[in-house]
Amino acid sequence: MALARYAVAKVEVYTTTYCPFCTRAKSLLKSKNIAFDEIDVTEDDALRAKMIELSGGRRSVPEIFINGKIIGGFDELKALNDAGKLDGLLAESAPA
Known part of the structure; x- marks a missing residue:
């Protein structure tokens, strides 16, 4: 998980281990010090189905x-x- 600058927003990133665009998205979020939960769906059909x-x-x-x-x-x-x-989206509070 990246360091939190925007502690109020909940950010989730569904990824695979072989995806270059996933790497770019995570790098962008990390560069802005945005905390996020990474959900790797590489070999998890149930998580991939949930993502879909x-x-x-x-x-x-x-x-x-x-x-x-x-x-x-x-x-x-x-x-x-x-x-x-x-930045505006990240400043919004996550629903309770």
Whole structure:
């Protein structure tokens, strides 16, 4: 888990061990000191099925969630960051 700067948001990243976009997403989050839970679905069919269900049918990784809401993959995460919108999402409190 990365160091927490945004302690209020809950960030989850579904990954596989062989995914370069997963590595990029984790690096971006770490560079911003964002704490996140990594959920490795490489060899876990049940976790992958949960990811697909939570993401509305998306099967690719990474799948990134902030406070339980799907953000998408690395491209969407980077676009939010580049547009200056990621920090606002991370400042929102996680639902109780």
